[in-house]
Amino acid sequence: MKLYYSPGACSLSPHIALHEAGLAYEGILTPTKTHKTPDGTDFYTINPLGYVPFLVLDDGRTLHEGPAIVQYIADLVPEKNLAPANGTFERYKLQEWLTFIGTELHKGFSPLFAPGTPDEVKTSTKERLMVRLAWVDDELAGKDYLLGDAYSVADAYLFTVTNWARLVGVDISGFTNLGTYRARVGVRPAVVAAMKAEGLIK
Incomplete structure (x- = not known):
C-alpha cells in the first residue's frame, strides 16, 4: 500500500491507523502547498482531487477519504480491534x-x-x-x-x-x-x- 500524506494534515489519521495496524506501507510525502511528490510528480495526476490522504492498494485500487481509509485499514486487521465489527x-x-x-x-x-x-x-x-x-x-x-x-x-x-x-x-x-x-x-x-x-x- 501507498499512503500519500502531508505533515500534520488530516492524513495523519490514517498514518496513525497504519502504525496501529502494523501493516506494511509506503508513505509518500505530498505537501498540500506544493502538490508535488518527492520526485516532482504533480499530485493531481495521481489523485485528481489533489488532496490527502490518498491510499493506493497493491492492486491499484484507491481510496481518498480519511474516514473510509481508516475503516478499511481497521478491517484488514480485526484482531487489533481498531473498529467494532461491521453490522454492530x-x-x-x-x-x-x-x-x-x-x-x-x-x-x-x-x-x-x-x-x-x-x-x-x-x-x-x-x-x-x-x-x-x-x-x-x-x-x-x-x-x-x-x-x-x-x-x-x-x-x-x-x-x-x-x-x-x-x-x-x-x-x-x-x-x-x-x-x-x-x-x-x-x-x-x-x-x-x-x-x-x-x-x-x-
Whole structure:
C-alpha cells in the first residue's frame, strides 16, 4: 500500500491507523502547498482531487477519504480491534464519530487555514468550533476514548484534528476532559511513530 500524506494534515489519521495496524506501507510525502511528490510528480495526476490522504492498494485500487481509509485499514486487521465489527451498533457509533469529526470539526477548521478569510469569518468560525469542542469535552467525561474503554480509529482522527487548534488560535486549554484524552492518545506508540515519520516530533 501507498499512503500519500502531508505533515500534520488530516492524513495523519490514517498514518496513525497504519502504525496501529502494523501493516506494511509506503508513505509518500505530498505537501498540500506544493502538490508535488518527492520526485516532482504533480499530485493531481495521481489523485485528481489533489488532496490527502490518498491510499493506493497493491492492486491499484484507491481510496481518498480519511474516514473510509481508516475503516478499511481497521478491517484488514480485526484482531487489533481498531473498529467494532461491521453490522454492530458500536460500528455505527464509530461512523457517527467519524462523520461528526469530519463535518463539524475538520471542515470547521478549514476557513482558519484559508488565505484571505475575513477576520469576522474567523471569529464566527472559532465560536462555532468552541461550541462543538465543548460538546466533545462533555462526551468524553468518564471515558478513556470516544467509544468508551476501547481505542478506535476515530480517536486518531479526533487527535489529528484537535492538533490544529494551537496553529490557528483556538484555545482548548479549558476543556479538561479533552486535554486528558489528548494526552492519553498522544503517548500511544503508533501515534508517536506516525508523528515522528511526518517530522512533527523528534
